[in-house]
Amino acid sequence: MAQVHLENVKKRFGSTQVIHGVSVDIEDGEFIVIVGPSGCGKSTLLRMVGGLESVSEGEVRINNVRVNEKEPMDRDIAMVFQNYALYPHMSVRQNMAYSLKIAKLSKDEIEVKVAEAARMLQLEDYLDRKPKELSGGQRQRVAMGRAIVRKPSVFLFDEPLSNLDAKLRVQMRLEIKELQAKLGITSLYVTHDQVEAMTMADRMIVMNAGFAEQVGTPLDVYEQPQTLFAAQFIGSPSMNILTAQLNGGHATLTNGAVLPVDSALDVAVRVGIRPEHLITDPDGPLHFTVSLAEPLGANTLLHGKLQGSDDAFTANLPGIHRFDAGTETLRFSIDPDNIHLFDAQGGNRLN
Amino acid sequence: MEKRVTFNGWLLPFCLIFPQILISAVFFFYPAGQAVWQSLFIPDPFGLSTQFVGLENFEYLLSDKFYRASFATTALFSTLVTVVSMVPALFLAVLADRLIKGASTYRTLLIWPYAVAPAIAGVLWLFMFNTRVGVVSWYLGQLGYDWNHVLNETEAMGLVVVSSAWGRISYNFLFFFAALQAVPRSVIEAAAIDGARFWRRFFTIVLPLLSPTTFFLLVVNIVYAFFETFGVIHTITAGGPQQATTILVYKVFKDGFVGQDLGSSAAQSVILLVVVGTLTVLQFKFVEKKVHY
Ligand SMILES: Nc1ncnc2c1ncn2[C@@H]1O[C@H](COP(=O)(O)OP(=O)(O)OP(=O)(O)O)[C@@H](O)[C@H]1O
Ligand SMILES: [Mg+2]
Numbered sequence: 001m002a003q004v005h006l007e008n009v010k011k012r013f014g015s016t017q018v019i020h021g022v023s024v025d026i027e028d029g030e031f032i033v034i035v036g037p038s039g040c041g042k043s044t045l046l047r048m049v050g051g052l053e054s055v056s057e058g059e060v061r062i063n064n065v066r067v068n069e070k071e072p073m074d075r076d077i078a079m080v081f082q083n084y085a086l087y088p089h090m091s092v093r094q095n096m097a098y099s100l101k102i103a104k105l106s107k108d109e110i111e112v113k114v115a116e117a118a119r120m121l122q123l124e125d126y127l128d129r130k131p132k133e134l135s136g137g138q139r140q141r142v143a144m145g146r147a148i149v150r151k152p153s154v155f156l157f158d159e160p161l162s163n164l165d166a167k168l169r170v171q172m173r174l175e176i177k178e179l180q181a182k183l184g185i186t187s188l189y190v191t192h193d194q195v196e197a198m199t200m201a202d203r204m205i206v207m208n209a210g211f212a213e214q215v216g217t218p219l220d221v222y223e224q225p226q227t228l229f230a231a232q233f234i235g236s237p238s239m240n241i242l243t244a245q246l247n248g249g250h251a252t253l254t255n256g257a258v259l260p261v262d263s264a265l266d267v268a269v270r271v272g273i274r275p276e277h278l279i280t281d282p283d284g285p286l287h288f289t290v291s292l293a294e295p296l297g298a299n300t301l302l303h304g305k306l307q308g309s310d311d312a313f314t315a316n317l318p319g320i321h322r323f324d325a326g327t328e329t330l331r332f333s334i335d336p337d338n339i340h341l342f343d344a345q346g347g348n349r350l351n
Numbered sequence: 352m353e354k355r356v357t358f359n360g361w362l363l364p365f366c367l368i369f370p371q372i373l374i375s376a377v378f379f380f381y382p383a384g385q386a387v388w389q390s391l392f393i394p395d396p397f398g399l400s401t402q403f404v405g406l407e408n409f410e411y412l413l414s415d416k417f418y419r420a421s422f423a424t425t426a427l428f429s430t431l432v433t434v435v436s437m438v439p440a441l442f443l444a445v446l447a448d449r450l451i452k453g454a455s456t457y458r459t460l461l462i463w464p465y466a467v468a469p470a471i472a473g474v475l476w477l478f479m480f481n482t483r484v485g486v487v488s489w490y491l492g493q494l495g496y497d498w499n500h501v502l503n504e505t506e507a508m509g510l511v512v513v514s515s516a517w518g519r520i521s522y523n524f525l526f527f528f529a530a531l532q533a534v535p536r537s538v539i540e541a542a543a544i545d546g547a548r549f550w551r552r553f554f555t556i557v558l559p560l561l562s563p564t565t566f567f568l569l570v571v572n573i574v575y576a577f578f579e580t581f582g583v584i585h586t587i588t589a590g591g592p593q594q595a596t597t598i599l600v601y602k603v604f605k606d607g608f609v610g611q612d613l614g615s616s617a618a619q620s621v622i623l624l625v626v627v628g629t630l631t632v633l634q635f636k637f638v639e640k641k642v643h644y
Contacts, residue, residue, distance in 0.1 A: 052540050073546040085537035089559040098555075099545035146545070 002063040002076075002153035002186050003028050004049065009058035011044050011210075018044055020210040021058065029184045031177070035197035036207030036233070042190040043158050045207070049188060050156050051075050062154060078147035079156040082163065084139045086131040086146070092118075093127040096145045103150070117145040120179065137168045144176070148183065155180065155187040161196065173200060194234050198222070206230045228347035231272045231340055237301060237314045239340070242271045246341070255308030257285045262336045263351050270347070272340035275301070275316035284333030288313060293323045302330075383624065389617035401614075408618035417594055418602070418619070425598040428512065429576035436516035436572055437565075440523030445553065447524075448531040458528065465521035470582035476514035477587050500588065504595035507588050511596050514587060515580040523568050530564035531557070570634055577627050599623050 004026040011019035018041045026032050034042045047053040049060055051072035060067050067075050078099075087095050096117055100110045118124045121141040131139055140160060147155055160176070161169045177200050180187050191197055197204050198218045206213045206221060206229070214221055214230040225231035231239050244251040244259075246269050251259045259271070276299075278286070287307035294301040302315040302323065315332065341350040358364045390408050392401040412418045447457055467475070479487045480500060488498040500506040534557055542552045558565075578600050584590060590597035590605060597605065600623060607616025 050544060052543070071548075072540070072543045073548065077544060079541065079544050081537045081541060083535070083537055085535065085541040087538060087542070087556060089562075098542070098547075102546040102551065146541075150545075 005061040007059040012056045022212045031202045033197040033201035033204040040207045041210045076153040078152040080160045082159040084143040117149045157189040228342045268344040270342045275314040277338040278332040281333035284331040286332040386620040393614040431512040432576040433572045436519035440520045444527035473583035473586035
């Protein structure tokens with residue numbers, strides 16, 4: 001059990017800087033998800049916490065002790081890798097016992113702990129197999145087992161589910177979350193999958209190009225995205241972004257439509273509208289032409305364009321709707337509370 | 352999945368393997384057959400006629416105490432050459448693997464000795480350790496050590512072992528280095544996080560993962576020590592002092608070409624062939640079981 005503090009952590013590889021000062025205070029037992037697109041520095045950040053990558057600037061503290069200079073083995077952490085990184089020449093049992101042996105536990109203690117982990121992960125029948133004789137999901141479990149036998153202070157996960165098929169991913173996602181909650185071990189979890197981030201995180205760090213765009217609970221980030229990037233990255237289908245000019249409580253879109261907004265500013269902005277917040281309204285200001293309808297059963301996704309605009313626009317309506325693609329026009333209105341306003345230059349939230 | 356090509360008829364497959372068969376036949380089966388045949392005869396002192404003696408050559412050899420001593424010498428020599436050529440190679444490869452800058456320069460420099468022919472390597476080492484003009488022996492003399500491999504059997508053995516192993520270190524290094532680079536980084540990192548420090552990781556993770564390479568090199572180096580070290584021994588000690596560095600293959604040469612005892616020499620070749628063959632089979636049978644592919 002531990003707190004983890006990152007203080008203005010930076011990373012440079014030679015002259016290229018890939019992490020530009022990330023700060024976050026992680027509570028004991030929290031499940032933190034680091035989410036962002038490929039190459040944004042998620043793994044690098046995680047590996048700095050794990051001691052696999054040196055910290056160029058700033059400070060990493062685990063349990064209020066600076067660990068920048070400590071070797072991975074002196075940080076009391078465990079890590080699950082994307083490719084599992086199991087020891088190929090050892091059986092499942094030996095894989096899980098490896099760290100305990102190094103910690104010089106007695107044979108009996110090791111056996112008890114390995115058996116307990118194997119029971120939790122339903123690996124009892126596979127203890128004597130080699131990793132290559134296991135399926136992807138089973139290997140993933142062994143990697144988990146190797147991490148939990150030791151009861152470390154911090155768990156680090158680097159995209160542990162990305163090699164699994166969709167169904168197994170959903171199942172393992174639940175299992176990992178449950179296991180973490182049961183053990184109460186502080187966890188950092190890297191993923192590029194925003195659904196994984198939304199469902200698993202106590203709080204998430206949304207990263208973009210080496211910056212932490214926003215740190216907050218999934219609902220915080222969903223309801224109050226602090227930057228344009230966070231707004232577009234979180235939520236599926238992603239938020240519609242329109243260019244507009246604010247004046248006296250109204251936003252005038254480039255196509256001439258006028259939306260009422262909760263802001264007295266007088267600036268150029270980007271307006272964010274989540275597809276699910278659109279309301280069909282015969283008098284609504286947004287005229288929408290459907291080019292493709294995706295019926296999902298519980299709701300229907302409509303892809304198309306706003307009248308007088310060339311940007312793609314998506315609406316998400318509850319229930320089943322049938323539309324004639326290309327011809328049908330709908331009108332939408334929107335609650336001013338559900339309109340997100342971002343600075344046209346910096347992309348920071350304005351309301 | 353296994354991919355197999357099936358041929359209709361026999362002509363094409365025969366043509367395809369014919370060159371290999373031809374080479375094996377000319378350079379291996381024919382001389383091996385000759386050796387077996389000759390081992391059953393003894394020539395008269397003038398080499399004008401031969402007389403069939405059956406297995407007498409073998410009986411004589413096996414009761415010859417010099418021949419048996421040569422067996423022991425070979426065992427010691429090949430063990431030493433294998434160890435001395437593999438352990439430093441592995442060590443150097445581990446060091447090179449940790450290098451980030453300059454790794455390729457270091458690698459190139461380490462590969463050079465392999466380009467030196469064994470006999471030339473022998474001469475090189477001989478010059479350095481020459482009892483009268485050698486640089487190393489002179490320095491040893493300054494330090495109060497009287498180096499004389501011409502008289503001292505242990506020193507002679509040491510010198511031929513080092514000279515034989517020297518060039519092989521490069522060869523082994525290359526293989527170990529490539530194998531080390533193939534060990535997945537994340538596995539090493541996982542071990543580090545699990546608490547293993549460098550040497551522990553080396554012995555419990557890296558070394559087992561290198562075992563296919565180690566096994567291959569073991570076989571190859573033993574065969575090398577048995578046969579290809581001839582040039583080194585011939586230039587440095589010529590098998591002496593006494594019989595101290597007369598390994599089996601050198602004795603074949605000495606008895607056959609110097610002593611003109613072709614029957615005995617042929618019999619020795621046959622024995623050598625059987626010994627190396629058996630050794631290789633044993634290695635594949637027992638050591639390979641411990642290899643993790
Ligand atoms: N050893 C290195 N040397 C130089 N640049 C590196 C090194 N490792 C990573 N980078 C760079 O740092 C950036 C961040 O890499 P990182 O692996 O952290 O991305 P990521 O967010 O984990 O991406 P992904 O989702 O694809 O795994 C990338 O632009 C990458 O090219
Ligand atoms: Mg990554």
